[in-house]
Each structure stands twice: as structure tokens, then as C-alpha cells.
Amino acid sequence: MSAKQLPLAISLGDPAGIGPELIARIWQERRDVLRGQAPFFVVGGASVLDRALGQQATTIISDPTETAAAFGDYLPVLGEETCEYRPAQPDDEGAALALHSLAEATRHTLLGKASAVVTAPVAKAQLAKVGFEYPGQTEFLADVCGLKPDDAVMMLAGPSLKAVPLTVHVALADVVRLLSLELIQHKARITAAALRRDFGIARPRIAIAGLNPHASEGGKFGCEEREIIAPAIEALREEGMDASGPHPADALFSPRARDGYDAALCMYHDQALIPVKALDFDQGVNVTLGLPIIRTSPDHGTAFDIAGENMADPGAMVAAIRMAGECAARRTNG
Incomplete structure (x- = not known):
């Protein structure tokens, strides 16, 4: 199988959430929603996927190279590991x-047997009960790829906006302590490099948000813009990066402002995620930048409250699969 034909690896996510039904439905509608895209295999959960779809649709494969031959008629599932399908009832067996599924999908991608990994939503609290020691899947991926946590950058990407939070799964009270000139520069460099390599943007424009209201209004509402953010932006410009800011966050995401940059670098989790989810909730993708592999995920959670009811919108999962394939193609052809 050539590099251009490598399949995508998909992790099942929490089997009690909406991940299995989304994956199964997308495979069922593959000719319409994934036209021209690489085929995919799922790691584990064949019986879960069959139950979620309401029919026998899966076939067990022993190696990712079998994906393409099976994909037209069956949903390929790598390995026989599975559990009972109990939507909306998360438990240790499902976690x-x-x-x-997450570990094996990542491993096969690192081994070059898959062109990218797409991760369905998990419940972090449930994973913690079975020994998962990471704040989220992004931090897990950084570790297994041999990187420091700050070397893996979470970007939320939709049709309207790409945004990167500098600090992620930390308390808001800790954000100021964690901000530094070095952190801003480091994550801006990783973001710009990924936009060039994986998104085909030759000269990325990075807009950097302020931390305080009105970007502190000249120091009236805080000193972080003057002492940390502005010096970091100046250093990035001296390196040749098209970086601007610090921008007041309340105006950075307006339609006119978004025309002026390719990605927004934000100071904390909600500053980045709220506008992406407001603008592109059903098409938002979580992309991990800086890894030696491509990883995407839908920008939503397990939605236990509607799992098994066939109410979940597959748009974000479709977008995650499509984006993974497109990024992989750019790396292959670049």
C-alpha cells in the first residue's frame, strides 16, 4: 500500500457516548459525506458499532493494510476487543x-500504517478510573510521541476561525502565572509551522489576543500585555513572522477582524473555544499541532445525554475525518 493510499485510524471514543453512532453513520453515508477521501478503520468495538448502527456492518481486520479492500462493503475494525453497548451508561469496561482504542490507533499511525489518527470523544473522568493520567487526549499524544506537553499545541479549526489556546486544561486563576514570553513564542512558532505544512498557508498571519479587557488599555487593567505579550510579538516579528497584537479579545473574532489573520493565538481555554464553538459548533475540529503524526478530533464531547438516540449531528466528526485526510495528503505531496 503506497503512502497516498494509507488509511486513517479512528479511535472509538467512549462506547457509551455518541462516538460509535457517529462513526457508524459516517461509514454508512461514506459515498456522500466522504467522497474522494481515504478509507478508515476503527480500533476495537465491532459489536458496539454494529449495535449503534442497528445492523451487522463491521468486519474484523488483523492489519491496517486490509482496510481499503474491506471498506466498500464493511466497516473495518482492527482487533476483536469490544464490550457491551450501553449508550448513556459509561462504565469502567467501556473506558x-x-x-x-486510543493507544492502538496512535501506535499504528506512529508506525506508518495509517496516515493520521482521528479520535472520537472520551470522558476524562471515566478514563482516570482505569489509569489514564493525562488531562486530555492531546497531552497523551504528546507523551507517546516523545514530546514535552508544550510541544503539542491544540488548535480548534472551523470554516470561520482557527484558534489556539496558550493555556488549556488549567484553572483560570493559574493562567497569569503560566503566561510567559517564551510560551507565546514557542506556541506561535509551532502554529505557524503547522499552518504552512499541513494547511498549505505559505505565510501565516497570527493574531495574538490580549489577556485583559481592552488588551489592558495601556496598562489600566493589567500589565501582562505590556510586560509579556507585546515583547513576545515584537520578538516574533523580528524572526520574520507575520504576528500582530495584542488585540482586544472582544473584537478579535468579528467578521471584519477574522479577514485579517489565519489563526488567533489566545491566552486561555475559553477565550479560544467559545468563539469557535459559537461560530462552527457542528463543524469544529480539534487539531493537535507539533506532532510527528496528524491528529484530529471533533470539537465536542461524549454527549451522554443523547447517546443512542440518533440525535447527534455528525458534522464535526465528518470535518475531523476530512481534515485529517487533507492534512495527510499535504504532507505526502509536500
Whole structure:
């Protein structure tokens, strides 16, 4: 199988959430929603996927190279690991399967047997009960790829906006302590490099948000813009990066402002995620930048409250699969 034909690896996510039904439905509608895209395989959970779809649709494969031959007629599932399908009822058995699926999907991608990994949503609290020691899947991926946590950058990407939070799964009270000139420069460099390599943007424009209201209004509402953010932006410009700011966050995401940059670098989790979810909730993708592999995920959670009811919108999962394939193609052809 050539590099251009490598399949995508998909992790099942929590089997009690909406991940299995989304994956199964997308495979069922593959000719319409994934036209021209690479085929994919799922790691584990064959019986879960069949139950979620309401029919026997899966076939067990022993190696990712079998994906393309099976994909037209069956949903390929790598390995026989599975559990009972109990939508909206998360438990340790399901969390263990989710962790196995995530680890194996990542491993096969690192081994070059898949062109990218797409991760379905997990419940972090459930994973913690079965030994998962990371704040989220992004930090897990950084570790297994041999990187420091700050070397893996979370970007939320939709049709309207790409945004990167500098600090992620930390308390808001800790954000100021964690901000530094070095952190801003480091994550801006990783973001710009990924926009060039994986998104085909030759000269990325990075807009950097302020931390305080009105970007502190000349120091009236805080000193972080003057002492940390502005010096970091100046250093990035001296390196040749098209970086601007610090921008008041309340105006940075307006339609006119978004025309002026390719990605927004934000100071904390909600500053980045709220506008992406407001603008592109059903098409938002979580992309991990800076890894030696491509990883995407839908920008939503397990939605246990509607799992199994066939109410979940597959748009974000479709977008995650499509983006993974497009990024992989750019790396292959670049």
C-alpha cells in the first residue's frame, strides 16, 4: 500500500457516548459525506458499532493494510476487543476499551500504517478510573510521541476561525502565572509551522489576543500585555513572522477582524473555544499541532445525554475525518 493510499485510524471514543453512532453513520453515508477521501478503520468495538448502527456492518481486520479492500462493503475494525453497548451508561469496561482504542490507533499511525489518527470523544473522568493520567487526549499524544506537553499545541479549526489556546486544561486563576514570553513564542512558532505544512498557508498571519479587557488599555487593567505579550510579538516579528497584537479579545473574532489573520493565538481555554464553538459548533475540529503524526478530533464531547438516540449531528466528526485526510495528503505531496 503506497503512502497516498494509507488509511486513517479512528479511535472509538467512549462506547457509551455518541462516538460509535457517529462513526457508524459516517461509514454508512461514506459515498456522500466522504467522497474522494481515504478509507478508515476503527480500533476495537465491532459489536458496539454494529449495535449503534442497528445492523451487522463491521468486519474484523488483523492489519491496517486490509482496510481499503474491506471498506466498500464493511466497516473495518482492527482487533476483536469490544464490550457491551450501553449508550448513556459509561462504565469502567467501556473506558478500558476507549483507552485501548486510543493507544492502538496512535501506535499504528506512529508506525506508518495509517496516515493520521482521528479520535472520537472520551470522558476524562471515566478514563482516570482505569489509569489514564493525562488531562486530555492531546497531552497523551504528546507523551507517546516523545514530546514535552508544550510541544503539542491544540488548535480548534472551523470554516470561520482557527484558534489556539496558550493555556488549556488549567484553572483560570493559574493562567497569569503560566503566561510567559517564551510560551507565546514557542506556541506561535509551532502554529505557524503547522499552518504552512499541513494547511498549505505559505505565510501565516497570527493574531495574538490580549489577556485583559481592552488588551489592558495601556496598562489600566493589567500589565501582562505590556510586560509579556507585546515583547513576545515584537520578538516574533523580528524572526520574520507575520504576528500582530495584542488585540482586544472582544473584537478579535468579528467578521471584519477574522479577514485579517489565519489563526488567533489566545491566552486561555475559553477565550479560544467559545468563539469557535459559537461560530462552527457542528463543524469544529480539534487539531493537535507539533506532532510527528496528524491528529484530529471533533470539537465536542461524549454527549451522554443523547447517546443512542440518533440525535447527534455528525458534522464535526465528518470535518475531523476530512481534515485529517487533507492534512495527510499535504504532507505526502509536500
